[in-house]
Amino acid sequence: MSIKKSIPSKTKKLIFQEAESHCPFCDQSNVDVLEIHHIVEQAEGGSHDPQNLILACSNCHSRITSGSISLDEVLAMKSKLSNRASKDRSDGKPANIINITGGEHSGVIANVVHLKTSGKRSPKLAHPQGAIGSNLLCRNYAKYLIDRYNEFKRADKTVRVFSFGVIYRTIKSRFKANWDFIPIERFSELVSFLQNHIDGTILGKIRRKQGHKNYQTFEEFKTNQASQSATAEDVQ
Numbered sequence: 001m002s003i004k005k006s007i008p009s010k011t012k013k014l015i016f017q018e019a020e021s022h023c024p025f026c027d028q029s030n031v032d033v034l035e036i037h038h039i040v041e042q043a044e045g046g047s048h049d050p051q052n053l054i055l056a057c058s059n060c061h062s063r064i065t066s067g068s069i070s071l072d073e074v075l076a077m078k079s080k081l082s083n084r085a086s087k088d089r090s091d092g093k094p095a096n097i098i099n100i101t102g103g104e105h106s107g108v109i110a111n112v113v114h115l116k117t118s119g120k121r122s123p124k125l126a127h128p129q130g131a132i133g134s135n136l137l138c139r140n141y142a143k144y145l146i147d148r149y150n151e152f153k154r155a156d157k158t159v160r161v162f163s164f165g166v167i168y169r170t171i172k173s174r175f176k177a178n179w180d181f182i183p184i185e186r187f188s189e190l191v192s193f194l195q196n197h198i199d200g201t202i203l204g205k206i207r208r209k210q211g212h213k214n215y216q217t218f219e220e221f222k223t224n225q226a227s228q229s230a231t232a233e234d235v236q
Contacts, residue, residue, distance in 0.1 A: 007036060007048045018085050019055035024077050025069060028057035035061045039074055043176065054078050066165030067178065133180030138187050141221045142179060145194035146171075148215050152201040167197070191218060 015036050022029050037056045040046030054074060056064060063069045127133030132142055146167055154162050171179045174193060175186065182190055195215060198204050204214045216224065 005048070007053070011048055011050055011053065012036060014050050015053050015055050018050075018081050021055075023055060023057035023060050024081060025056060025060040025063075025073075028059070030057070033058045037061050037064055037074075039071075039078065044181075051078070051082070054081070063165060065169065065172070066163075067168040068165045127180060130184055131181050132184055132187055132190065135184055135187075137222060137225065138184060139180055140225065141218055142187070142190055142194070144221060145191065145198065145215060146179065149194060149198045149201070152198055152203040152214070155203045156201060158202070167194075170197075 016034070021031060021034065023034060028034070034055055035058055036053050038046045038048075039052050039054060046052050054077065060069060064074055127139075133139050149167050150164050153159065153167075156162075168179060171182075171190070171193070175182045175190065179190065198214050199208060207214055
């Protein structure tokens with residue numbers, strides 16, 4: 001069994017300095033709750049390289065893990081912090097800078113990364129080939145089921161504190177990956193997992209007893225998507 005190495009002290013200090021010992025997402029400055037997040041998780045091959053690390057408070061760290069703070073937002077914030085740090089250098093000449101122009105990138109290694117897109121859109125990471133996120137139809141259906149679950153769960157008045165992020169954490173715990181990075185070979189497994197969770201909600205059970213459907217099947221969803229695309233083309 002491999003033992004994960006801890007982040008070197010010098011690297012930790014660098015990350016805290018980069019964010020000025022504040023959570024860049026909510027401005028929390030209590031050092032007791034500040035943590036270091038791996039942008040690409042160690043389980044997925046992520047290293048302790050400073051460009052793969054960002055400071056966050058425990059609350060925002062949980063939101064990143066659950067997907068409430070998206071990967072796009074994390075990357076944009078990392079870029080902002082890196083840019084600020086480079087301007088603070090006394091010589092004003094940061095080394096090893098990579099500028100990325102466009103909407104997608106799949107991975108870079110550099111001391112400072114500048115992510116630039118047209119307009120105000122955040123940069124997007126391309127999903128790896130073979131992941132659910134790389135298949136638009138599968139991705140949309142999985143997201144549809146996730147949203148459907150949250151809709152049903154939110155209607156449950158017995159839930160004292162509702163959080164959209166719970167289902168994302170549940171999926172990650174079950175599949176050991178963010179929902180859109182799960183291998184496409186496990187798509188049917190994810191679909192069954194989500195459908196069972198929807199059916200297991202109070203609203204889901206009530207609707208089933210009344211003879212109502214809780215969600216579209218994948219085939220129904222695919223047909224509706226094709227119909228919507230055809231309608232949009234006709235309008236154009």
